[in-house]
Amino acid sequence: MPSNECNLFCFHLILLLFLHCSSSFISHALDSETDRLSLLSFKDELTDDPLDVMSSWNDSVRFCEWRGITCSSRRARVTMLSLPFQKLGGTLSPAIANLTFLRAIDLRGNVFRGPIPAEIGRLFRLRSLLLMENSFGGEIPANLSQCTQLEIINLNFNSLIGKIPTELSRLPNLVALHISANQLTGGIPPVLGNISTLLNLSIAQNYLGGTIPDNLGQLVNLQFLQVGSNNLSGTVPLSVFNLSRISIFGVAFNRLVGSLPSSIGTSLPNLKQLLIGVNGFSGNIPSSLSNISSLQIIDLPDNQFVGRVPSDFGRIANLQRVNVGRNLLGRGDSDPLDFINSLINCSKFEMLGIDNNHFSGPLPDKIANLSTNVNRLLLGGNQIPSTIGNLTKLFELRLDGNTLDTNIPSSLANCQQLQLLNLSDNDLSGPVPIQIFTLSSLTVTFNLARNFLSGTLPLDVGNFVNLKELDLSDNELSGSIPHSLGRCLSLEHVYLQCNSLNGSIPSSLSSLKGLQDLDLSRNNLTGSTYLSFCKIFFLQYLNLSYNQFQGQVPKNGAFANRSAVSLVGNGDLCGGSIELELSPCSVPTDPVGRNKSYLKVVITAVSGVFGSAGMLYIAISCILKRSRARSSLAFPSSDWNSNFSYRELEKATSGFSSDNLVGTGSFALVYKGLQSQDRRPIAVKVLKIQEKGTSKIYMAECEALSNIRHRNLVKVLGCCSDVDSAGRDFKAIVLDFMPNGSLEQWLHPEERNVNAVNDLNIFQRLSIAIDVASALEYLHYYCHIPIAHCDVKPGNVLLDDDLCAHLSDFGLAKFLRNRVMYVDKLKAVQLEYEDQLDMLLQV
Template identity: 40%
Template sequence: MRTYIMFLLYFTTLSTTVALALSLSSMTDKRALLSLKVKLTNGEPESLPSWNESLHFCEWEGVTCGRRHMRVTILHLENQNWGGTLEPALGNLTFLRKLKFSNINLHGEIPREVGRLKRLQVLDLSKNKFQGKIPIELSNCTNLKEIILLYNQLTGNVPSWFDSMTQLNKLLLGANNLVGNFSTHLNWLSMAGNQIYGGMPERIGQLIGLTRFDMMENFLEGTIPDSIGRLTNLVRLVLQENKLSGKIPIVIGNLTNLSEFYLHTNKLEGSIPSTLRYCTKLQSFGASDNNLSGDIPDQTFGYIEDLINLDLSNNSLIGPLPYEFGNLKHLSILYLHENKLSGEIPSELGACMALRELVLGGNFFQGSIPLFLASSLRSLEILDLSSNNFTSVIPRELENLPSLNSLNLSFNNLYGEVPVRGVFGNVSAISLIGNSDLCGGIPQLKLPTCSRLLPKKHTRLPKKKFVPIIVIGGIFISVIAFIGIYFLGKKTKKSFSLASLQNGHMEVTYQDLHEATNGFSLSNLVGAGSFGSVYKGSLLKFKGTIVVKVLKLETRGALKSFVAECKVLEKMKHKNLLKLLTFCSSVDYNGEVFKAIVFEFMPMGNLENLLHNNEHLESRNLNINLRQRLSIALDVAQALDYLHHNSHQVVVHCDIKPSNVLLDDDIVAYLGDFGLARFLHGATASSSKDQVSSSAIQGTIGYVPPEYGVGGKVSPQGDIYSYGILLLEMLTAKRPTDNMFGEGLSLHKLCKTAIPQKITEIADSQLLIPFSEEQIGIMEDQREILLSFARIGVACSAEYPAQRMSIKDVITELHAIKQKLSL
């Protein structure tokens, strides 16, 4: 009996001790969570409302506890805009196995106390604003399998101690500012959007476990090492947007598990290796914007029967299109534009019945537009045959393609009647400029009416009668021609027939523009850019001064820029878009191809000069005041609203900046330079092309939205970001690339931190009314207007697209500010 009582007392004491220990441990977790809440949410009482005393902490939002010990094992909170920091008390959650704080706008450094989480297996702090180095204490978390720190502002070296983390198989560090080496135990490595310099080391071949390897948008140089052929488990290989040179290594053929392979925007040269045929699981291959040459190899792509996307655009590939492309039954997207391919489009391509986007512009293809494009490729949504040498009528069968929403046949030698049904019934969906012998079509095309000749009877004449008829006919035509010339000579030289129009624009020759600009003299030069030079001049055919933008066709992408600009300006008509007068596609006096666009002259130049070129201002005694800057901002916003919402097709400008905002004598603003513009297709304003093409868009440093830098899709929100930077530049008269910016300070951050107390400290001095006792009220009103202007600019240039202000809200706000300024 005594023994039983002693055992009972011992068991009771032990149970009480265990219960007390568990209770104390639970209290530790609860206190840690409450400390976390304060820092995470910046003390906002309405955030995380379930984190209170009325519920057990294991029932709080985003918290998961283990059943046995009731300790926190998972913390999962994402997609908030709290803007707080990570509390060191996190280190007290010692049972934590998964920590996911993604996209909740956290800043500061990752606390060293995270190293106390010895059970941690998954760490995801992506899409925040963490700064500083990756803490070395994290190496204590030896059970980590996944580290995801994408889209932050981390700096320093990629830690060498990652090598010691034998459990680590996923390391995603892209879109930071890191430099350094790699771990050998990984199967998923993403370092996209960092500052990785130098060559790819031979020892990259040691990462034999890799299945995904993404080094997009870094500064890698030199050649792709042959050791990459050892990574036979690779499924996805992304090396685009670096400075890699040399040839694509033939050992690529060893990567037989490869599904996605991207080499866009490097300096690669040589031919496409035929060993690519062994990558039979390849579904998407892109090597656009390189210096690849030679033929597209035979007996290569025909073996890759699962291929869905193929992009070899913007290279120097020559020769015909391989007939074996007909084997690619799953091919959906084929981009071969801006090369030197020739010959006719092979009929075998008609077997690619899954094709949705076929873009062959900017080559030397010839012959007739093949009928199989309409009869076999019934899924086509985008067809671009522009800037080739096709000579034929436009097949009427193209009317019957049910999904075709973009057709570009510009700059060929097409003739005859333009159809009117199907895609041809939408003027914003087709481009036919540069084909001077077309007629008919819908009225909006403004083409000449087709002459309706009676059907000819195919009657044979005897040879003896045939010769006299020719002679008589020739004499008759000569007489008629003489009479016509006599009477036409009496008419004014300003009379032009409908036949002199190109799709509704007055035809001008190289000689016309040469004379108009004094031989394109330096005295007439008013500006120059990457794709061309701009000259001032005058033509009798147009009233007033004109400007002529002459394309530098030797520059890669210049022809594409020319076609894009003509296409946009031909279709988009708005009071705040620069007006296209005409264009010229001809040859110069040396027999070289010549292309130019003619615009109205803007006497006040561009916004860039007015904001920054002091000599220009002083010579004309001109400064733009706050009222004028508001009007300019409103003009540009209305132009963007039209491009994004009110036109028949969504257009993204892709290069909003002060030098592309032109001003007339009344300081009315016009948006110009559409050389990088993109049409978006479909109800969602995106297409497969749009989703993968932002990597090819250069834009202008300082104005390019951050998502384009990491391969994000082109979108109207990208224009909004650039517009926001434009507003902040108008407010401060500081360029986003000013020397004062860097080391964590940007134009956006400068303005954001100046709201509201320091707004007058950052504003352009030209916008501030001199202080005096009589003007205290005026000064305060003006300060409020500057604040409102700054808030719009900051809201538009938010880091994430979803957080940016809509252009319609911008217009509403600017109207309100302008009205307040008028009071």
């Protein structure tokens, strides 16, 4: 070939190679740009990003370096989107389907809502789809069946509805299908039995109904089966009991019937957990279960099993839990509890439940030799041996509803991790060992009700500082109620009725701010009920009947709700609300000699507005009628003991967004928020920590608000003392949100840069005046220690939906413990209120 022709050929060859490479380069560049734009579309659909995850998704770095993104090294295409547990909220953009090289999507543990885009079905390379623990709704897209490489689908804990798509049975590589804890219906599709590759099938906690299809017996590789809590009926197909590779077998909380195959120990040799409680299974518990060396949990409660518990469970070295409670076991057996002796060979054993069967006779002595890991004993029809105290890791002991007829052994005090102790409904006698009252670990229940226990309650009962329920009712206890009970600040339920207790109610009980139920009926208690309950305004149930109480009954707190209180059988009580139907008190027993001073102030001011006595009478009558209607409402329960974290409040206010800022002051900013559990509107008052004196104001407000409850005071939901995301001190008080803002905004909208609102008419102004008067009257005369607000002004009077007024902002409040200070300060407050009232009533 001549040289010039050779040169021309080489030129053309080089040109072709260049064009090919350029075309390939341009194609790759366009594909990469498509991925970048798709990710930005994903970002645009987010509405919540409290952890600022998306801050790295910007043009300062390549998208392959954005947080949560993994790309292929050769093509720079997105292969993984992984942002688990980042608190991201919003909807999932359909543009995600343009990430055609995507192999894994992991968005679990966020707050995504809306439907799962059907466009995901275009991701033919997708192998793993993890969307559990979100709020996705709608149906499961049938298009997922087009993702033929899918191996794992996990949609647990969402709000998905509709049927399980039968199209999923076409996925040739599916290994795990997890769609539990949704709202799915329509039964279990038999075609799921065609997914021969399936290892894990979890469809529990739905509303599927129907029966378990025999086709599931075709899943010969299945290792995990969980179909519990689905309202399933019928029997479990024998073919399913023959799936020899199953390790987790869960069908609990259904309506299944039938018996367990006697050969189960052979047909399920790899079983680790047998979970079939709360059904209608019957027959005997197969003894072949002891052949399964891998077995860890045997959970069969709430069925109709009969006969014996196999006595050779001790051969199962890894056994951790046996629960056969609430069956029909033990009837007619000469030695029904001998199986417990074999369990001492199980070194990992943690829990035994045999309650509510037909067991009888004494517990074997060897129960004390069970593994020291035992933390729960649910026993029935036995006699408690003193050696049970050897089980030092117990955190739950239930022996209620049996025939125990001995003393309570003091050795129970050795169980220093005990959180729940229930020995009620037995024949126990003698005093409660004082050592038991040293169990400060008790947090849930201490229940000795309906026995024959005697003696007194020691001061040591104050050690139960974290206990929620104390029930010693229906015994033969005597002596007084210890004042130390007031140290148990977590108590919510106290039942001491039907004993022989005497003396007065200790005033320290007023410290129990979370108390909801208190029953002291049918004792020999004396004294007054007035001061004992003047600070407990949120009791839902109070029974003081059949004692010897005397004197005036309060009208506030639980006493204001007739359905919440019982006082019968106390002949010397008087006063109280009309609904209690008690005799009027012959001599006023006002503790500080008040004389309706604030109402007089209001009437005097109104008389200057209305020209005639008739009009004045009509106005006051209308307002008082409305006020009395409000008074009949039960006082709201308090959640003061529940502390909020910075993260909770940050989420509730969308990161303390300026859009949610509803008020500012010298020492605080107030944001509107929504509680995550019930979407309840709240007001979050964030203290300006950097301002001098803020900490003192915070402590003063917390002290005041934790001691007061009244319908015309802003309701406190809790407080927060934490650090923010930057590690700085953070303090806030969480209040009920008042949708109509402050009285200041209604009186002077132009000064607050808010939209003008309708003028308040004279009756609304009168109503607000009486509301504030009621709040001040309560603070000054009905609190255990009188409180002066010290900052009564329109800006601190907040209005709810009905324009009912609520006094707020107690940062400058004073506790008036000194009598001289008390009188002088109240005079000053009354003069201040008169000045504010004049301005309010100017029309």
